[in-house]
Amino acid sequence: MRNIDVKELAGKVAAGDRRALARAITLVESGRPDHRAQTAELMAALPRPARPALRIGLSGTPGVGKSSFIEAFGLMLTEQGLRVAVLAVDPSSARSGGSILGDKTRMERLSRDPRAFIRPSPSQTHLGGVARRTREAATLCEAAGFDVVLIETVGVGQSETVVAQMTDLFVLLIAPAGGDELQGVKRGIMEMADLILVNKADGPLKETAMRTCADYAGALRLLRKRPQDPEGYPKAMCVSALEGSGLKEAWDEMQSLAEWRRKTGHFDRMRAEQARHWFEEEVRQGLLARLTEDRHARVRMEELGREVAAGRAVPIDAAARMLGELASIPKGHGGTEE
Amino acid sequence: MRNIDVKELAGKVAAGDRRALARAITLVESGRPDHRAQTAELMAALPRPARPALRIGLSGTPGVGKSSFIEAFGLMLTEQGLRVAVLAVDPSSARSGGSILGDKTRMERLSRDPRAFIRPSPSQTHLGGVARRTREAATLCEAAGFDVVLIETVGVGQSETVVAQMTDLFVLLIAPAGGDELQGVKRGIMEMADLILVNKADGPLKETAMRTCADYAGALRLLRKRPQDPEGYPKAMCVSALEGSGLKEAWDEMQSLAEWRRKTGHFDRMRAEQARHWFEEEVRQGLLARLTEDRHARVRMEELGREVAAGRAVPIDAAARMLGELASIPKGHGGTEE
Numbered sequence: 001m002r003n004i005d006v007k008e009l010a011g012k013v014a015a016g017d018r019r020a021l022a023r024a025i026t027l028v029e030s031g032r033p034d035h036r037a038q039t040a041e042l043m044a045a046l047p048r049p050a051r052p053a054l055r056i057g058l059s060g061t062p063g064v065g066k067s068s069f070i071e072a073f074g075l076m077l078t079e080q081g082l083r084v085a086v087l088a089v090d091p092s093s094a095r096s097g098g099s100i101l102g103d104k105t106r107m108e109r110l111s112r113d114p115r116a117f118i119r120p121s122p123s124q125t126h127l128g129g130v131a132r133r134t135r136e137a138a139t140l141c142e143a144a145g146f147d148v149v150l151i152e153t154v155g156v157g158q159s160e161t162v163v164a165q166m167t168d169l170f171v172l173l174i175a176p177a178g179g180d181e182l183q184g185v186k187r188g189i190m191e192m193a194d195l196i197l198v199n200k201a202d203g204p205l206k207e208t209a210m211r212t213c214a215d216y217a218g219a220l221r222l223l224r225k226r227p228q229d230p231e232g233y234p235k236a237m238c239v240s241a242l243e244g245s246g247l248k249e250a251w252d253e254m255q256s257l258a259e260w261r262r263k264t265g266h267f268d269r270m271r272a273e274q275a276r277h278w279f280e281e282e283v284r285q286g287l288l289a290r291l292t293e294d295r296h297a298r299v300r301m302e303e304l305g306r307e308v309a310a311g312r313a314v315p316i317d318a319a320a321r322m323l324g325e326l327a328s329i330p331k332g333h334g335g336t337e338e
Numbered sequence: 339m340r341n342i343d344v345k346e347l348a349g350k351v352a353a354g355d356r357r358a359l360a361r362a363i364t365l366v367e368s369g370r371p372d373h374r375a376q377t378a379e380l381m382a383a384l385p386r387p388a389r390p391a392l393r394i395g396l397s398g399t400p401g402v403g404k405s406s407f408i409e410a411f412g413l414m415l416t417e418q419g420l421r422v423a424v425l426a427v428d429p430s431s432a433r434s435g436g437s438i439l440g441d442k443t444r445m446e447r448l449s450r451d452p453r454a455f456i457r458p459s460p461s462q463t464h465l466g467g468v469a470r471r472t473r474e475a476a477t478l479c480e481a482a483g484f485d486v487v488l489i490e491t492v493g494v495g496q497s498e499t500v501v502a503q504m505t506d507l508f509v510l511l512i513a514p515a516g517g518d519e520l521q522g523v524k525r526g527i528m529e530m531a532d533l534i535l536v537n538k539a540d541g542p543l544k545e546t547a548m549r550t551c552a553d554y555a556g557a558l559r560l561l562r563k564r565p566q567d568p569e570g571y572p573k574a575m576c577v578s579a580l581e582g583s584g585l586k587e588a589w590d591e592m593q594s595l596a597e598w599r600r601k602t603g604h605f606d607r608m609r610a611e612q613a614r615h616w617f618e619e620e621v622r623q624g625l626l627a628r629l630t631e632d633r634h635a636r637v638r639m640e641e642l643g644r645e646v647a648a649g650r651a652v653p654i655d656a657a658a659r660m661l662g663e664l665a666s667i668p669k670g671h672g673g674t675e676e
Contacts, residue, residue, distance in 0.1 A: 037658070039654065040654045040655050040657075040658045043652050043653075043654045043655060044652050044654075044655040046652075048649075136654070158496065272647040272648070272649070273647065275646045275647055275649075275652075275653050276643045276644075276646050276647040276653075278646075278653040278654075279642065279643055279646040279651075279653040279654075279656050279657050279660075280639065280643065282653055282654055282656075282657030283629065283639065283657045283660045283661060283664075284626055284629070286657055286658075286661045287625055287626065287629070287661065287664065288622055288625065288626070291621065291622070291625070301618065301621065304617065305614045305617055305618065306614075308613045308614050308616075308617040309610040309611065309613055309614040310610070311386075311610070311613075313617075314381050314382050314384075314613075315381075315613050315614075315616035315617035315620055316377065316378045316381045316382075316474070316616075316617075316620055317378050317381065317382040318617050318620075319378075319617050319620030319621045319624055320375075320378045320620075320624075322617075322621045323621060323624040323625065326621075326625065
């Protein structure tokens with residue numbers, strides 16, 4: 001990663017060079033301050049894609065069949081000639097060794113498809129860090145000419161919100177289950193979904209899946225209508241990744257919805273809002289990074305932290321002192337040692 | 339809240355004055371910069387309690403009977419002559435109108451008990467904000483001489499981690515359920531628990547509760563031993579808030595564990611680590627607050643945000659420019675307008 005010609009790399013990515021894309025993603029995943037600076041350059045040098053890719057967020061708790069769905073859905077898209085990138089946001093991957101997408105064999109056929117590009121979740125313990133990298137990776141895939149960028153996440157905690165903030169459509173994948181299960185899906189996540197897909201609508205579970213689907217459809221009708229939705233959305237549908245049924249219908253719905261949003265301007269408005277949010281988040285992360293990147297700040301944090309731990313200062317008071325000293329933070333990475 | 343004599347307020351809180359305690363908590367819950375400064379003064383002026391209270395974190399998903407448990411458990415403690423404070427961390431309360439502790443009638447008898455003090459979760463949309471206030475409120479209750487400070491949270495997302503970082507013991511309350519349910523409790527949360535209490539071990543659910551308890555006890559044995567645990571911990575036990583059974587036993591366990599940790603030094607070490615974490619968190623929050631509190635920073639964030647939203651700048655590049663300008667951040671709340 002030494003002496004990268006960022007402009008050249010940007011050009012290769014934009015030309016659809018897969019190896020360049022992989023290298024560019026490796027660069028954005030690096031936490032090194034000099035790599036962060038190069039990432040900023042790279043992102044600024046990327047040409048805008050002629051037509052933005054459709055970014056689809058996909059969430060679902062473990063066991064609903066996310067990998068099988070992505071494999072079947074992705075292959076259907078590539079068979080239509082579309083180029084599909086699959087990324088993941090999994091803040092737990094550092095600990096668990098990657099519970100999602102960690103193993104490409106989970107999507108064996110798709111990973112061998114020349115029109116598909118699969119990248120596991122970056123190893124970061126902090127959700128903000130994962131989000132940052134994935135957002136940049138998605139932009140790189142878009143610049144590389146992928147038509148669909150699928151961003152997978154596990155259905156726990158705040159990762160859905162993070163994924164919804166970087167995608168054009170949000171799909172919630174659920175398993176067929178009894179009526180009680182409905183309560184298990186947090187209201188906030190249902191409110192984010194554009195499409196709820198009940199997977200495993202095959203074999204002995206088919207009837208249960210249809211009932212579950214009807215339950216969700218009913219629940220969705222009770223939600224307040226959102227400005228970004230035409231009549232009849234969000235929707236609930238049955239799919240079977242195993243048999244391949246419902247996948248085409250689901251894709252048709254996604255396209256109709258995206259098309260409606262493009263026409264009405266919601267698509268661009270959502271992207272603009274997301275870009276603004278991304279900018280603000282970058283500023284916040286960059287500001288916090290100075291506490292560890294700047295040598296003087298780091299040393300003082302250590303010293304005051306020890307005082308507090310020893311009971312010689314109360315946390316909030318020591319923090320006020322530290323903040324006072326931070327009145328003028330050395331620019332950029334002045335004191336960095338790395 | 340004008341012209342508060344912070345020293346006097348600290349003295350009254352330390353003397354156990356309930357109205358002063360309530361006023362002090364209202365002060366720490368305020369987001370106004372001048373109130374934050376007074377909060378820092380107040381916290382620094384508080385005398386150290388002779389013996390620290392036992393801070394107990396309590397988590398459980400909606401429906402496991404957290405309120406009934408706190409009511410029954412709290413009354414048992416006050417009958418023993420102990421003073422009990424109940425606080426809550428519920429980042430969703432701003433939206434949902436307070437799903438936990440929002441209504442004191444949920445713990446009707448305990449809320450009328452002169453030895454008990456119940457305070458609902460502060461209204462904040464941001465978990466960090468709720469955590470900050472609750473941490474300070476817990477310290478105030480401790481200074482006011484409460485023997486037990488119970489901090490309740492809902493069993494979703496990151497709020498458990500936040501509560502575990504401000505308590506001495508972490509108790510997970512669960513409902514009796516089939517074996518499959520075990521998978522529903524995230525491993526990370528089980529790893530945080532010192533005691534798992536299976537509630538509703540009464541009437542027709544008693545047997546299921548005992549089986550569930552055995553399942554959890556088995557699962558706990560598979561976890562790696564933590565340095566802060568004596569042999570046999572963490573434990574799983576059955577309780578019934580309805581019948582009052584198991585509460586005394588649970589309290590005995592909590593006391594034994596706390597006593598062991600006090601003797602071995604783990605209690606103080608955990609507190610020291612928590613204080614250090616609190617300090618670091620305060621610095622981070624304070625640094626981020628400048629982006630909105632400082633007038634110049636706020637205006638530039640707005641301007642650059644608009645550029646980004648309009649597509650005239652890419653997020654990461656605009657962020658780099660903003661961070662460059664933030665090289666010297668005006669001290670404190672110089673440009674504040676409030």
